[in-house]
Amino acid sequence: MKEKNNRAKKIEDFTPAEQRAARGARVEVSDAEPYGWMAHSEADPERVYHLYCEPQSKRLVCTCADFVYRGDAEPGYECKHVSAVLKYIGRRYLQYQYDPRRQYERAA
Numbered sequence: 001m002k003e004k005n006n007r008a009k010k011i012e013d014f015t016p017a018e019q020r021a022a023r024g025a026r027v028e029v030s031d032a033e034p035y036g037w038m039a040h041s042e043a044d045p046e047r048v049y050h051l052y053c054e055p056q057s058k059r060l061v062c063t064c065a066d067f068v069y070r071g072d073a074e075p076g077y078e079c080k081h082v083s084a085v086l087k088y089i090g091r092r093y094l095q096y097q098y099d100p101r102r103q104y105e106r107a108a
């Protein structure tokens, strides 16, 4: 008999970008001086990468080898540190800067 319930179908094939985003969940992030953010290496917690927003593109840039070698080759490339920092920034924004009135103004 044929299985008719497909709801539990697992997603087996994550793209490399999805895998990096998942690994970003394990990356520790903090604010950097004088600007940007620091992300700790997953393999070696002593190693720290610096991330900052590139003024022209408004994209996050990371100093890890993964980003340096592939960031320019693949448009929109995000290493796991970029994923982690985006989440970190989002949480901070919601906590300290988010103001629902700005959304209402834009919608009006």
Ligand SMILES: [Zn+2]
Residues within 6 Å of the ligand: 049, 062, 063, 064, 065, 066, 067, 079, 080, 081, 082
């Ligand atoms: Zn990185």
